[in-house]
Amino acid sequence: MIRLLLALLLLAPAARAETVVLGLSQNEVAITATFDGSEILIFGAVRRESPVPDGAALEVVITVAGPSERLVVRRKDRVAGIWMNTEGMVIDAAPSFYAVATTGPLREVVTWTEDLRHSISIPRAIRAVGDIEGISDPRSFREALIRIRAAAGDYQVLEETIDLEEDTLFSTSISLPANLTEGNYATRIFLTREGEVVDSYEAVIAVQKVGLERWLHALSQEQPFVYGLLSLVIAISAGWGASAAFRALQS
Amino acid sequence: MQIYLPIAEVSVNAFLLLGIGGIVGILSGLFGVGGGFLITPMLFFVGIPPAVAVATSANQIVAASVSAVLAHFRRRTVDLKMGTVLLAGGLVGSALGVLLFNYLRGLGQIDLFVSLCYVIFLGIVGGLMFMESLSALRRASRPGTVPRRRRHGLAHSLPLKVRFRVSGLYISVIPPILIGLSVGVLSAIMGVGGGFIMVPAMIYLLHMPTKVVVGTSLFQIIFVTAFTTLLHATTNHTVDMALAVILILGGVVGAQLGSRIGARMRAEQLRILLAGLVLAVCFKLGLDLVLTPREVYSLDPEGIG
Numbered sequence: 001m002i003r004l005l006l007a008l009l010l011l012a013p014a015a016r017a018e019t020v021v022l023g024l025s026q027n028e029v030a031i032t033a034t035f036d037g038s039e040i041l042i043f044g045a046v047r048r049e050s051p052v053p054d055g056a057a058l059e060v061v062i063t064v065a066g067p068s069e070r071l072v073v074r075r076k077d078r079v080a081g082i083w084m085n086t087e088g089m090v091i092d093a094a095p096s097f098y099a100v101a102t103t104g105p106l107r108e109v110v111t112w113t114e115d116l117r118h119s120i121s122i123p124r125a126i127r128a129v130g131d132i133e134g135i136s137d138p139r140s141f142r143e144a145l146i147r148i149r150a151a152a153g154d155y156q157v158l159e160e161t162i163d164l165e166e167d168t169l170f171s172t173s174i175s176l177p178a179n180l181t182e183g184n185y186a187t188r189i190f191l192t193r194e195g196e197v198v199d200s201y202e203a204v205i206a207v208q209k210v211g212l213e214r215w216l217h218a219l220s221q222e223q224p225f226v227y228g229l230l231s232l233v234i235a236i237s238a239g240w241g242a243s244a245a246f247r248a249l250q251s
Numbered sequence: 252m253q254i255y256l257p258i259a260e261v262s263v264n265a266f267l268l269l270g271i272g273g274i275v276g277i278l279s280g281l282f283g284v285g286g287g288f289l290i291t292p293m294l295f296f297v298g299i300p301p302a303v304a305v306a307t308s309a310n311q312i313v314a315a316s317v318s319a320v321l322a323h324f325r326r327r328t329v330d331l332k333m334g335t336v337l338l339a340g341g342l343v344g345s346a347l348g349v350l351l352f353n354y355l356r357g358l359g360q361i362d363l364f365v366s367l368c369y370v371i372f373l374g375i376v377g378g379l380m381f382m383e384s385l386s387a388l389r390r391a392s393r394p395g396t397v398p399r400r401r402r403h404g405l406a407h408s409l410p411l412k413v414r415f416r417v418s419g420l421y422i423s424v425i426p427p428i429l430i431g432l433s434v435g436v437l438s439a440i441m442g443v444g445g446g447f448i449m450v451p452a453m454i455y456l457l458h459m460p461t462k463v464v465v466g467t468s469l470f471q472i473i474f475v476t477a478f479t480t481l482l483h484a485t486t487n488h489t490v491d492m493a494l495a496v497i498l499i500l501g502g503v504v505g506a507q508l509g510s511r512i513g514a515r516m517r518a519e520q521l522r523i524l525l526a527g528l529v530l531a532v533c534f535k536l537g538l539d540l541v542l543t544p545r546e547v548y549s550l551d552p553e554g555i556g
Contacts, residue, residue: 033493035255036262072551074359082540084363088551144548178253178262179298213257213493220258220488228484231310231492232477235499239317242503 017053020189020201021045029176029185029207037178040064040205042101043171046191052167056194059102059109060162060170063120063190064205066097066154067183068127073141089141093127096181098149101158101172111195118190118197122146122155153177182208182217258491259303265497267297272311272498276505279315280322281513282450282465282525287312287443287476288369288532290498299494301362305442306483306490311498312444312476316469318503322510323466330417330463334470336424337431337449341475344435349482352440359551363540368441370537376451377529383455384522418459418467427457435475439482444472447529461518 025041042062052058074088100120102109110120119125126142135141149155154177162172176185185205191198209217220227254265271293275286287308294304323329355361409423430452438445449468453459459467484490513521 031255033255034253036253069552072359074549074551076544076547076549078543082363082367083542083544083547085359085549088359141548144546145550148546148548148550178255179260181260209257213255216257216492220484220490220492224485224488225481227492228481228490231480231484231490231495232313234492234496235310235314235477235480236317238496238499238503239314239319239506240321242318242507243321246507 017048017050017198018058018191019047019199020191021047022189022201022203024187024203024205025173027203027205029180029205031180031182031207031209031213032211033213035178035180035213038176038180039173040176041171041173042187042189043169044189044201045170046168048168053193058164058167058198059104059192060164061103061106061109061120061190061192062101062162062172062174063125063186063188064097064099064174064176065095065125065186065188066181066207067185068093068095070094071145073145075141075144087135087141089135089138091126091142091145094145094149095125096183097154097176097185098122098125099156099158099174101161101174103162103164103170104160106157106159109192109195110190110197114192114195114197118188118200120190122150122157152179154179176207180207254493254497256299256303256491256494258489259299259307259494261298261300263297263299263494268494268497269501271297272501273505274501275311275498276315276318276502276507277509277512278505278528279312279446279469279502280319280506280509280511281516282446282509282521286315286502287438287445288373288441288447288529291442292532292536294494299491300489302487302489303491303494306480306487307494307498308442309444309476309479309483310490310492310495311502313473313480314495314499315502315506316444316473316476318506319510320466320469320473322507323469326466326514327417328462329466329470330415330459331467331470332413333415333418333420333427333453333457333459333463334467336413336427337434337467337471338474340428340431340433341435341438341445341471342478344432344437345439345475345479345482346435347432348436348439349479349486351436355440362549365441366536366540368437370533370540372437372441372448373529373533373536376447377526377533379455380451380522381526381530384519384526387519388523418457418463420457420459422457430456431471438475439479444476446472447525450525461522465513 022044029038071091072088074085076083077086115121115124146155162170164170185207187203187205189201252265253262255262275290279286290308291304355364409425411424413424414421434445434449446468450464453464
């Protein structure tokens with residue numbers, strides 16, 4: 001038994017010559033009332049049991065993905081002079097946020113097959129196995145989703161933004177937008193050589209509302225009627241208060 | 252100063268929101284309109300999701316209207332009896348409107364329908380008001396000619412006649428109830444209090460005195476928008492209290508200013524200003540429907556069942 005364990009311990013590092021050690025500047029993002037986006041520093045090191053292999057350079061890919069949601073992409077067409085929604089395609093799961101950072105051009109760092117296997121690039125991270133029957137051009141709908149989200153800063157392709165020092169230390173920073181949704185943001189790091197993934201590591205950044213923001217959100221979900229009444233009470237007393245205050249000012 | 256809104260889940264400049272609340276508040280006090288037809292598009296513009304914008308503006312309209320109606324109560328320009336009759340129709344109408352809203356949302360046509368409603372109603376109402384107040388101004392500048400008002404219409408020949416003392420009317424309750432009902436349907440679909448339809452309807456269809464119209468419309472709007480707020484809070488969870496409080500802060504102050512400015516202005520001048528504003532919003536929305544959009548695709552996370 002002990003011999004087996006020893007053998008495993010000795011064999012384990014040998015099976016994977018290079019592994020990732022990861023650090024995050026923060027593994028929690030607190031959304032407060034004055035939240036205005038956040039910058040996350042992702043850094044780490046490559047651990048080796050043997051000298052750096054010769055040949056192809058080591059590359060690093062980092063992805064950060066927000067919680068996935070179902071949505072409909074709709075397209076407008078001109079009907080009788082007016083632009084209206086005509087076609088809609090359901091996207092099964094699209095991350096609310098997705099950033100992919102690399103040390104080099106994405107297509108050179110990760111092969112097409114590895115991208116397919118690990119869902120690294122943005123188009124791979126979106127799953128649209130939904131109903132595409134009767135939709136003339138499903139591809140353009142997916143492209144539109146990426147285009148709109150990229151324009152809003154929700155989808156980011158950050159090629160050549162990871163600093164890799166001496167094939168060992170790497171670091172990058174990813175900015176999270178102000179319109180962040182709550183949830184677990186999966187952070188993945190891939191080490192690649194010649195486009196093949198050598199090692200990968202996954203960590204989670206928890207994004208959640210705190211304080212008043214959290215309390216209000218919870219109340220609106222769990223006791224909507226009380227929440228609605230509270231909104232009305234605030235509205236009515238504010239209206240009455242302002243009226244009384246102005247009268248006091250005038251007299 | 253940026254502020255993160257807990258329900259809308261976006262970060263917006265607080266002073267921008269205060270300004271929007273203030274402008275709409277002034278209009279609400281001045282014209283007796285809730286201001287929803289301005290606040291909702293303005294909130295879209297600063298990046299608030301449409302569902303949250305519609306629900307929260309209903310909440311803000313409650314506050315602005317309460318603030319403004321108190322000023323009108325002191326001047327005795329609220330016809331409580333007429334307000335209650337309109338309200339009865341309005342509550343039924345807004346419940347029907349929410350059903351229609353959810354049906355159209357399922358079809359993915361709600362944006363188009365809302366825009367079309369805005370263009371059609373703002374166009375008709377604005378155009379009528381503009382022409383009417385222009386001729387009223389012309390009459391007023393030529394002394395000697397007495398404005399002739401049609402005193403007898405359908406409202407006088409239908410049964411269930413009631414005396415509305417504050418308005419000085421003795422008419423059937425059926426037309427006010429129908430007006431309340433249709434305004435209720437429209438206000439639920441368009442996410443507004445409905446004052447900009449209610450005010451002209453009271454002037455031109457019920458022949459109520461203009462001074463009473465504003466206060467009575469505000470009175471009725473409070474209850475319809477309060478009902479809408481509760482409905483949105485319980486079914487869609489889209490009322491953002493933080494957003495509402497900021498809008499309200501700006502709005503209540505604006506409403507007080509507005510109702511004081513309004514007391515010093517002539518009714519015809521008020522009407523022609525409102526008509527111009529209504530037509531401007533109508534023109535902008537109409538243009539958006541016809542011009543080629545920059546992005547023909549849109550994302551709809553809430554569009555599923």
